[in-house]
Amino acid sequence: MTLFIPSGQNGEHLFVVVLGPKIVPGYQSEDQFLIVPICSAIPGKTHECPLHPGCHPFVRHESYADFAYADIRNKIDLISKITTGVFRDGGTSIDSETLENIEKSLNRSRRVPRFIKRDFLSI
Structure with a gap:
């Protein structure tokens, strides 16, 4: 799944749902x-x-996954x-x-x- 999330005053940023669903201890149920x-x-x-x-379809030139801004969302x-x-909704999933x-x-x-790394990847 992909999402466009607001960025800046009038922009949107493409995000990829990479992992989940997962119950994470210490987070909401x-x-x-x-x-x-991206x-x-x-x-x-x-x-x-x-x-x-x-x-x-939104990726029209060389890009990268920016792990520094990864986030956990429920x-x-x-x-x-x-x-x-x-x-x-990004409409199209990223290819497998x-x-x-x-x-x-x-x-x-x-x-x-x-x-x-501590809360999501170590489980």
Whole structure:
């Protein structure tokens, strides 16, 4: 699943639901999901998880999964924000090969916030 989440004054940012649903101790009792933003690649910079045009209709140029801004969201919050129009359904899932690449890179990345490694990835 992909989502567009508000960013800046009038923009939206593409996020991929990478993992979940999962019950996470210390969080609300609902299922939790790990979401990761997709950002435009910076020319000349090496990215841990590069993504190529076409892996999602919105990805039209070289991009990457930015693990530094990964977040944990609960099911009720996601559904509520999609229903009220705060978040927008991305319409198309990212292709399975790309999703698998994101999952593998996530486990190796040093940019993943500590709370995600501790609370979500260690379960």
